[in-house]
Amino acid sequence: MKKYKVVLDCMGSDKGVEMMVRGASLALSEREELELMLVGDGEAIVEAVKREEIDPSRVEIVSTSEVITNYDSPAEALFTKRNSSLVVALSALAKREDLVGLVNAGSTGALIAGAMMHLSLETRVRPALAALLPAERGGFVCLVDTGATIDCGPETLAHFARLGSDFMRDMYGIENPRVGLLSNGKESTKGNKAVKAAHAILAEDDRISFVGNIEGTNALSGDCDVLACDGFAGNQVLKVTEGTARRIITDIVKIAKSEGREEYMALAGQLMKRYDFNSLGGGIILGVRKPVIKAHGASNEQSIKNVIHMILNLAANKQAFEGRE
Amino acid sequence: MKKYKVVLDCMGSDKGVEMMVRGASLALSEREELELMLVGDGEAIVEAVKREEIDPSRVEIVSTSEVITNYDSPAEALFTKRNSSLVVALSALAKREDLVGLVNAGSTGALIAGAMMHLSLETRVRPALAALLPAERGGFVCLVDTGATIDCGPETLAHFARLGSDFMRDMYGIENPRVGLLSNGKESTKGNKAVKAAHAILAEDDRISFVGNIEGTNALSGDCDVLACDGFAGNQVLKVTEGTARRIITDIVKIAKSEGREEYMALAGQLMKRYDFNSLGGGIILGVRKPVIKAHGASNEQSIKNVIHMILNLAANKQAFEGRE
Numbered sequence: 076m077k078k079y080k081v082v083l084d085c086m087g088s089d090k091g092v093e094m095m096v097r098g099a100s101l102a103l104s105e106r107e108e109l110e111l112m113l114v115g116d117g118e119a120i121v122e123a124v125k126r127e128e129i130d131p132s133r134v135e136i137v138s139t140s141e142v143i144t145n146y147d148s149p150a151e152a153l154f155t156k157r158n159s160s161l162v163v164a165l166s167a168l169a170k171r172e173d174l175v176g177l178v179n180a181g182s183t184g185a186l187i188a189g190a191m192m193h194l195s196l197e198t199r200v201r202p203a204l205a206a207l208l209p210a211e212r213g214g215f216v217c218l219v220d221t222g223a224t225i226d227c228g229p230e231t232l233a234h235f236a237r238l239g240s241d242f243m244r245d246m247y248g249i250e251n252p253r254v255g256l257l258s259n260g261k262e263s264t265k266g267n268k269a270v271k272a273a274h275a276i277l278a279e280d281d282r283i284s285f286v287g288n289i290e291g292t293n294a295l296s297g298d299c300d301v302l303a304c305d306g307f308a309g310n311q312v313l314k315v316t317e318g319t320a321r322r323i324i325t326d327i328v329k330i331a332k333s334e335g336r337e338e339y340m341a342l343a344g345q346l347m348k349r350y351d352f353n354s355l356g357g358g359i360i361l362g363v364r365k366p367v368i369k370a371h372g373a374s375n376e377q378s379i380k381n382v383i384h385m386i387l388n389l390a391a392n393k394q395a396f397e398g399r400e
Numbered sequence: 401m402k403k404y405k406v407v408l409d410c411m412g413s414d415k416g417v418e419m420m421v422r423g424a425s426l427a428l429s430e431r432e433e434l435e436l437m438l439v440g441d442g443e444a445i446v447e448a449v450k451r452e453e454i455d456p457s458r459v460e461i462v463s464t465s466e467v468i469t470n471y472d473s474p475a476e477a478l479f480t481k482r483n484s485s486l487v488v489a490l491s492a493l494a495k496r497e498d499l500v501g502l503v504n505a506g507s508t509g510a511l512i513a514g515a516m517m518h519l520s521l522e523t524r525v526r527p528a529l530a531a532l533l534p535a536e537r538g539g540f541v542c543l544v545d546t547g548a549t550i551d552c553g554p555e556t557l558a559h560f561a562r563l564g565s566d567f568m569r570d571m572y573g574i575e576n577p578r579v580g581l582l583s584n585g586k587e588s589t590k591g592n593k594a595v596k597a598a599h600a601i602l603a604e605d606d607r608i609s610f611v612g613n614i615e616g617t618n619a620l621s622g623d624c625d626v627l628a629c630d631g632f633a634g635n636q637v638l639k640v641t642e643g644t645a646r647r648i649i650t651d652i653v654k655i656a657k658s659e660g661r662e663e664y665m666a667l668a669g670q671l672m673k674r675y676d677f678n679s680l681g682g683g684i685i686l687g688v689r690k691p692v693i694k695a696h697g698a699s700n701e702q703s704i705k706n707v708i709h710m711i712l713n714l715a716a717n718k719q720a721f722e723g724r725e
Contacts, residue, residue, distance in 0.1 A: 311636045
């Protein structure tokens, strides 16, 4: 059986090394082909690996002495903290062929900057942080960008559309992902200047299956597999969805209490799970040589496990596609 | 008693003249101080006024022969269709002191362009279409812009913030409306280029009470009375909220059916009413000399009545404020 080794940066999570290793343990127990490189505080990792009774032959432990935190300036920390878990993890991933991807739950800025520095495919391309969100009609929508590049010109938007298309092919084996462009109306004449110009570029692009503009009402309906937008707009889609879901669920709880309708509480719980998009995984850095995923700082072991599995699926599918072509 | 005469353009609604006059009749029956100028197909209006048994002394009927539709180019139609209900209504509003504001349910583009042409306060100011949305903690948030000006520089964003602040004072008598700026993070360093520059302008502006950046999660929470953004982002806030609400309510209906839980249907109905922001009124054109409101094309008589009352409240409050100052 072909083995896939994923790098797990164990530092920087809100919940500490132990939780990261619990996630690693869950992932290993579910997928035989998985191996892990665990990077961070060596002592704490060794202890946690023993406690979780992880088979030592499936993990490689790399001990580092520094941590890049949210308080560090990302660009600076990548140069000054050379023995940080993130820098060591990224440079190993860049150099070693057997490593297929990386998971981190620390500073988003440092991860994006570091991934661009160590793993970039092309020069002068802006980074993209994608999110996989559950579509209304089933499946997932890849929203790209969600905040890595706030100001985007038309070429950057078109580039994000192509990155998202490649990603959905690698991730789910969708041969021709439907690519939409977020706008304020369906017609090609709608949009801000960058969106209108991006529409013209994408309409002529043979590499992707462009379905045109998508409005906010249908951002996550499933009308497209990939939704391209700048980081400012993508952030609004994510956060307005989150805010609206929170508000409606709060309303249901209030109605349940004020009208003494106990039965509504179960429904509120059900919806809360369904719309807790945070637990699904995290941000995926697109446009780099190997998959790099930012898990949320508050991830629990299930989320970490899910994210490790995403890397595994990406690596295996990518190989299948590349082998076929 | 001081009388207030509101102009109602009876043409262009999806539901015809009759429905507009039914809305007029409801509004007149609830507010003694109201008078109306009804503009449009004279015969149809006279007939509807009789059918609704409206007191003829409270309405002035102005008959016009043309209609500007959604198929017309707004800028062109304003010049070529000189006897359209909209052009006649706007020019009467501009010329006559006794007219306090205008309601229309037709072409948004033509209404905005026409209002800027006939009623603009300053030259070289971009138009803004605001929406009043129910805040999570009660009251309303004035979202400005929602789609009139898609590309905005920092000065335009700051201008919209001030227009929204004046509007909330006139509409609800809030002395110092809290003004927020939509961004992708709370910190002043977050935002696209225009938003960051607008933040710096607003932070120095003594005329308004600036509360800083507001994220999408809290766009409608009630952290601010006015939320300034460009028309592209405002359109996303409106439509993503609408799409998320529709999706969750649809989920509740599906759960009710699949789990045989009849009682959830009542809740779905209750939420559908609460989150049907369309029925609330319409878009308010800010930055013009007198209040002009675009009601939705699909408005029913209740929505038309609500919008007429909004104009009445604006006119009365504005007078109160101006009298005091």
